[in-house]
Amino acid sequence: MAGLRLGTTYLRSREKMKSISIRGALASLSLSMLLSSLGTSIANVGLPTLAEAFSASFEQVQWVVLAYLLAITALIVSVGRLGDMIGRRRLLLIGIWVFTVASILCALAPHLWLLIAARALQGVGAAIMMALTMALVGGAVPKEKTGSAMGVLGTMSAIGTSLGPTLGGFLIANPGWQAIFLINVPLGVLAIGLVYRFLPDDRHERRADRAGFDVLGTLVLVLTLLAYALAMTLRRGGPGSLNAALLVVAVVGMGVFVFVEHTTESPLVRLTMFRNWQMSAGFVMSMLVTTVVMATMVVGPFYLTGALALNAASVGLAMSTGPLVAALAGVPAGRWVDRLGTYRAGKTGLIAMLTGACILPALPMAFGVPGYIVPLAVMTAGYALFQAANNTAVMLEVEAPQRGMVSGLLGLSRNLGLITGASVMGAVFAFGTASDDILQAQPEAIAQGMRMTFAVAAGLILAALVLGAVSKIVSRRLIAPC
Known part of the structure; x- marks a missing residue:
């Protein structure tokens, strides 16, 4: 009897320790996700202060934000693949160290160009964290809890995005602009400690066919993604010879990348992977839906100011609805x-x-601000649920040795959606207002632009629904017995 009790106590103790380990691992991944998303949003609010501190123009100082985003977009797939080769836990630790040290360099930068260089380095660390957090979920939590874990990561991403402007404004007003970068240092040190303590070593999952890293494919993909991102962001993605030339470079670059991946022995991205309809659809759907989400961020301020006549403070409160709902909906989703x-x-x-x-x-035209907030909350909650489901579906389809690369592709699809949405949906809104200067447009013109923008947005979501249904049907037929 005493032996039975001891055995029961031992099993309970093991289960408790296992639960603590899972929670610790999830906490380490969540903090990594928070850091990378906070780095995206916290610098935006500091641009006017940085322009004054470095006596720079807005066109110059905006590279503080662009350098970070471009580094993430260009490298997120490559670092995911590198994690598959050398160990994702090891590379995540390197990424957090890089992000933390780069944050210190940002705060110490005596010149704007050094700050921009440090932000690019910070973006390298953020790319590693974004690519590997989802990839490490598979080894950190039970398979039946994967959806819940993805929901937690989505919540932390939303919290980082929504907290950035508020926290950044407070830090700039008190310690100074350097604090918006130094705040990352204690958080980074804490994340490193949690990863060391709780994340399991995954080096045993590395592939046996380590033929080498695809340097040529990586270089072509990085240049291709940089060209596309610059085409969508320079001059706010407006028409121009430089933007058009960059788009041509991106298209040609993608063709070259496909050729390289077909001919190399150790490709960065195995193109046969895209024969999996559910996985391929997941990437495309993520990009389509994120494009729509970006439309609410780009168009919302103009609509709230021009059509509903809100002041800046009220616009900020109304716009905070989206990130707040995303943060609250992530775990339940x-x-x-x-x-x-x-x-x-x-x-x-x-x-x-x-x-x-x-x-x-x-x-909104009938109910004012509440008429804007309620649909926005519905959209955001739906997005949180879709993202948790889509990320889970894609990652469950992946073999362990490829999780880093596939997680990087998921991150890339979101980033491309954000970049495309900021440019294309902004252009649709401007076209819909039929005004040369949106700031001077009449309320009815702005409302017309809003209707056109979200007609396009509804079309994109409908396309995602159809694509999801088709991929499900095709997947069922492929696995059905002959």
């Missing part, structure tokens, strides 16, 4: 994914987004 399954949960999220996109242009 993950649990819904575990209960409903990835396809049903993803479809439910897209239907919620489609509903919000359809009613967003109409309700």
Whole structure:
């Protein structure tokens, strides 16, 4: 009897320790996600102060933000693949160290160009963290809890995005602009400690066919993504010979990349992977849906100011609805994914987004600010559910040795959606207003631009729904017995 009790106590102790280890691992991944998203949003609010501190123009100081985003976009797939080769836990630790040291260099930068260089280095660390956090979920939590873990990561990303402007404004007003970078240092040190303590070593998952890193493919992909990102961001993606030339370079570069990957022995991205319809659809759907989310961020301030006549403070409060809902909905969304399954949960999220996109242009004219906030909340909650479901579906399809690369592709699809949405949806809104200067446009013209923008947004969401349904049907037929 005493032996039975001892055995029971031992099993309970093991289960408790296992639970603590899982929570610690998830905490380390969550903090890594928070750091990378906080680095994206916290610098935006500091641009006017940085322009004054370095006696620079807005065109010059905006590279403090662009350098970070370009580094992430260009490198996120490559570092994911590198993590698969040398060990994702090891590379994540390197990424956090790089991000932390770069944050110190940002705060100490005596010249603007040094600050921009340090921000690019910080973006390298952020790319590693973004690429590997989702990849490491598979080895850190049980398979049946993957959806919940993805929901937690989505929550931390939303918290970082929403906290950045508020925290950045407070730090600039008190210690000074250097503090918006130094705040990362204690958080980075804490993340490193948590990763060391709780994340399991995954080097045993490395592939046996380590033929080498695809240097040529990596270089071509980095240059291609840089060309596309610059085409979408320079002059706010407006028409121009430079933007057009960069787009041509991006298209040609993608063709060259496909050729290189077909001919090399150890490709950066195995193109045969895209024969998996569910995985390929997941990447495209992520880009389409994130493009729509970016539309709310780009168009929202103009609509709230021009059509609803809100002041800056009220606009900020209304715009904070999206990140706040995303932060609150992330964990419940993950649990819904575990209960409903990835396809049903993803479809439910897209239907919620489609509903919000359809009613967003109409309700504010009848109900004012509440008519804007409610559809925005519906869209954001739907997005949180879709992202948790889509990320889970894609990552569950991946063999362990390729998790880093596939996680990087997921991150890339989101980044490309954000970049494309900022440019294309902004252009659609400007076209819809039929005004040379949006700031001087009449309320009815702005409302018309809003209707056109979200008509396009609804079309993109509908395309994602159709693509998800088709991929599900094709996947079922492929696995059905002959």
